[in-house]
Amino acid sequence: MRVIRLLMALCLVLLPVSRAAAQSILRDAETEAFFRDISRDLVVAAGLDPRNVQFILVGDPSINAFVTGGQNVFIHSGLITSADNVNELQGVIAHEIGHIAGGHNVRFGEGAGPATKISLLSLVVAAAAVAAGAGEAGMAILGLGTAAAQGKFLAFTRDQESRTDQAGAKFLGTVGLSGKGSIAFFRRLQAQEFRLAIPQNNEYARTHPLSSTRVANLEAVYKADPAWNTPPDPALDKRFQRIKGKLIGFVEEPPRVMQVYPESDQSVAAHYARAYAWHRSGFPEAAMAETTKLVALGPADPYFLELDGQILLESGKVDAAIPVLRRAVAQAPREPMIMTLLGHALVTSEDPALAGEAETLLKRAVALDRENPFTWYQLGVIYDRRGDKPRAALASAERFSLEGNAPGAAANARMARAGLAAGTPDYIRADDIYLVAGDALDKKKKRR
Structure with a gap:
């Protein structure tokens, strides 16, 4: 499990930008593969291309998920740790795919536009009243206009949510998945609202319909579907329990982890959870005892081997970690x-004989996923040790660009351009990063 800070401003649907900007993104190979597998049929049912829909895990304990510009679905860690089975998660994913299929990112202006016009109109009328000497009346008009604009926009978003609920139900039915998980999610959401003392008697001040309303509207639809009593896929649910255990071990405090997964629990999920908890607590031997049991259960399981190798590496046992990670x-x-x-x-070993293997691996990694800053950092270390300063600078520019560090990206891209032959792919890439980073810096200066 890796943590990457979400540094860029996000244009969210129905959520404030500032809320997501401070959150962290959790990256894990097994979890991301799982997201792809449980969503593929739903994405296809929505008429979308699975290659274009990205699922991203957000480190946030609340029960939530949301969509941003493009086809990005963000899933809160709290949603997974609180869910009982894979069907609940699939119900949420079906809903979020409904937002994408409905073009709600693109259509955001349809709700904001009329609301803005009402606000502007009230501003003009209020200004006229103030100019005529009726200051209090003008302020009252302005307040009423703002309330009307807000009400119109909230009504628009509630309508979008209701339509998306129905779209999600359609996608679940198309692929033969039960809606029980979707209903369970809305009930959990309602329970969370009760805990947070969110009023349940005024739907008109909300971006979403009341959870009780959503349950009432969807329950009849789901119960009429032939898939209503279809249980979750056993293989996928088994994978879900693994993911859940791993995530609880990573995000919860160790005493809580041990409470949820005591030593008497010898399931894969429990070994995962305790391995992370022990590792985070500074007990590497106890953590490795858990990963040893995992590898014994699945000697060819790449994710068991990955965690075993990670703990060995981060415990300073580099030579022992390398063969495990090769497997x-x-x-x-x-x-x-x-x-x-x-x-x-391989880079940490500082063995020159392993540099070629490390470079080949890291180049393959960025070819498959260019959006991992840590991969670019490791590649930059290799180039720097070799004395290839321009490519080391280019790798750093890629890393800083992904981290939202415009000054660092611009400075390193400039250094890379200075040492690379003009017109080569690396030079063009450095030039692109420099231009984008420079534009970001210019916009920042104008905002000051």
Whole structure:
């Protein structure tokens, strides 16, 4: 499990930008593969291309998910840790895919536009009243206009949510998945609202319909579907329990982890959870005892091997980690994050004889996933040790660009351009990064 800070401003549907900008993105090869597998049929049912829909795990304990510009679905860690089975998660995913299929990012202006016009009109009328000497009346008009604009926009978003609920139900039915998980999610959401003392008697001040309303509207639809009593897929649910255990071990405090997964629990999920908890607590031997049991259960499982190798590496046992991670890569030859972890181990060894293997691995990793800053960092270390300063600078520019560090990206892209032959692919890439970073810096200066 890796943590990447979400530094760029996000244009969210129905959520404030500032809320997501401070959150962290969690990246894990097994989890991302799982998201792809449980969503593929739903994405196809919505008429979308699975290659274009990206699922991203957000480190946030609340029960939530949302869509941003493009086809990006963000899923809160709290949604997974609170869910009982894979069907609940699929119900949420079907809903979020409904937002994408409905073009709600693109259609955002349809709700904001009329609301803005009402606000502007009230501003003009209020200004006229103030100019005529009726200051209090003018302010009252302005307040009423703002309330009307807000009400119109909220009504628009509630309508979008209701339509998306129905779209999600359609996608679930198309692929033969039960809506029980969707209903369970809305009931959990309602329970969370009760805990947070969110009023349940005024739908008109909300971006979403009341959870009780959504349950009432959807229950009849789902119960009439032939798939209503279809249980979750056993194989997918088994994978879900693994993911849930891993995530609880990573995000919860160790005493809580041990409470949820006591030593008496010898399931895969429990071994995962305790391995992370022990590792985070500074007990590497206890953590490795858990990963040893995992590897014994699945000697060829790349994700068991990945975690075993990660804990060995982060415990300073680099030489022991390398062969384990080589086995993991051999079992999952298209998992860029596992490749990056092995590349990191090879770089950490500082053995010149391993530099070529590390470079090949890391280049394969960025070819499959260019959006991992840590991969670019490791590749930059290799170039720097070799004395290839321009490409080391280019790798750093890629890393800083992904991290939202415009000054760092611009400075390193400029250094890379200075040492690369004009017109080559690397030079063109450095030039692109420099232009984008420079534009970001110019916009920042204008905002000051």
